[in-house]
Amino acid sequence: MRWSELFIPTLRDDPSDAEAVSHKLMLRAGLIRQLGAGIYSKLPLALRVQRKVESIVREEMGRIGAQECRVPTLQPADLWKDSGRWESIGEELFRLRDRKRADMCLALSAEEAFTSIARFDLQSYRQLPQIWYQIQNKLRDEPRPKSGVLRSREFTMKDSYSFDLDFEGLDRSFALHSQAYSRIFERCGLVATPVEASSGIMGGSESVEFMVFTDAGEDWIVVCPGCGYAANLEKAVSIPAAIEDPDACGEIEKFPTPNVRTIEELAAFEGGAAPERQIKTLVLSIDGELALFLLRGDHELNEVKVAEETGTMDFRPAHPEECRDALGAFPGSLGAVGVTHLPVYADSALRDRRGMTTGANEDNFHLRNVDVARDLAGLRWVQLRSSEDGDACKSCGHTVRLHKAIEVGHIFKLGLEYSESMGAKVLNRDGKEVPIVMGSYGIGIERIMATAIESHHDADGIRWPVSIAPFEVVVCPIRMGDEQAVAKAEQIYTDLCSSGFDALLDDRDERPGVKFKDADLIGFPLRIVPGPRSLAKGCAEFVDRHTGETVEIALGDVVDEARRRLR
Secondary structure (H helix, E strand, O other): OEHHHOOOOOOOOOOOOOOOHHHHHHHHOOOEEEEEOOEEEEOHHHHHHHHHHHHHHHHHHHHOOOEEOOOOOEEEHHHHHHHOHHHHOOOOOEEEEOOOOOEEEEOOOOHHHHHHHHHHHOOEHHHOOEEEEEEEEEEOOOOOOEOHHHEOOEEEEEEEEEEEOOHHHHHHHHHHHHHHHHHHHHHOOOOOEEEEOOOHHHOOOEEEEEEEEOOOOOEEEEEOOOOOOEEEOOOOOEEOOOOOOOOOOOOOEEEEOOOOOOHHHHHHOOOOOOHHHEEEEEEEEEOOEEEEEEEEOOOOEOHHHHHHHHOOOOEEEOOHHHHHHHHOOOOOOOOOOOOOOOOEEEEHHHOOOOOEEEEOOOOOEEEEEEOHHHHOOOOEEEOOEOOOOOOEEOOOOOEOEEEEEEEEEEEEEEEOHHHHHHOOEEEOOOOOEEEOEEEEEEEEHHHHHHHHHHHOEEOOEEOOOHHHOOOOEEEOOOOOOOHHHHHHHHHHHHHHHHOOOOEEEOOOOOOHHHHHHHHHHHOOOEEEEOOHHHHHOOEEEEEEOOOOOEEEEEHHHHHHHHHHHHO
């Protein structure tokens, strides 16, 4: 194609409202334009990149026997009510009514739609296994869309669904997808690490995220360099540094703490306690019922673990008045000593701690010398805290580290989550009706594009991996009035195209500096420049975008050299 015929609206300066590198460069390179908060139009170059990513995805899904389908984004609420997600998913689901006042939604995933097909059209084990997938627009009402297409409200997903007779079959389908995903990300120029993850609103027994480590990441990953353990912070379990307790402690003592409401204030209060010697008491409303959650004072509550331990996502912090009515004090003076009428969940880091300080359930008073085993009864021991950098690995004891990362793919073992609730069953070999065992597997197409930019860029712009670059090579004649240079550029461009290269001819009447800056900004892997000096030697100049290497190649060897560098 010719540059003069393409719409490539490049910008010279970074947009003021863009923070992530990929957001800035996609705007500057003329790939996207914002239509609204978290809503982006993809321009021609972005769509070319997207199509190449989708082609790789289709090839690898085909290798594992997946069949492409397409289900609507607009779906009736009845499907989601059958699965239970109409009630369990919150405001992130777009809901609407049609002209007949029937409830509808704009799907953020397609478990219900594909399970609906399975429950009507799969009757026998002889039809299994099946893997169906689609590449389709999804919508999610993000409360805080940010970072351009990394977290937007409309996005493109490859989502696939496996249907097996038993859990052994699910294990095979899960492994096939894991291998396919690794190949997809590698072919797209990404180093993606599989990590343990929470299943969240998708449900199921096990899930794995594929994460690319980058400072632009919105997730934190706990990694052990000793044994290779890796997990999303929402899922990770690690061992905090040990705290030395006294061999024994005296009787509980109540002491006044006027106007002390926080962990920090109690640590600074004369006669108070350091955060690691405090018991933090949080009161949550779980499905409308109050419960206490206890952690070490210097640890943070992990809400995903709360959901996993309680089996519900319907929880919130209790209102101050609710705390007073249930426990006799407002937040800041709360504790679990003597509490028997409410459920009390305790993080495992508090097990057997002595000499601790906690609220007295009386405003402006605390208790010291608390022995957890002696003074707190009926505790439900669970994992509540978020892992921290410097914790010990639960498996090998090595020190774990936290890294920022972007999620580019997520695979779930749904099991019977949807097939039982929606009635998707088949007859097994014994003629008995059994629920289908399912898996769900997603890849964010735009996320691959943006993450490739986060992983491959420099001060001048994008450095696309060859496999997904909008064009593999750009030919830049630098003197459009020079007939010889123009003719040679046209010949090089024609030869490249006829040899199967995805080439672009920059036929604009612009200064060389403008052409080169635009080429570097957009990130074409190879720039070929037939300039006066190189043509005088019977050569053209090759500029490698990734290495910055510049060499002169004989005109007769241009195609072979491009093939060597790009294929």
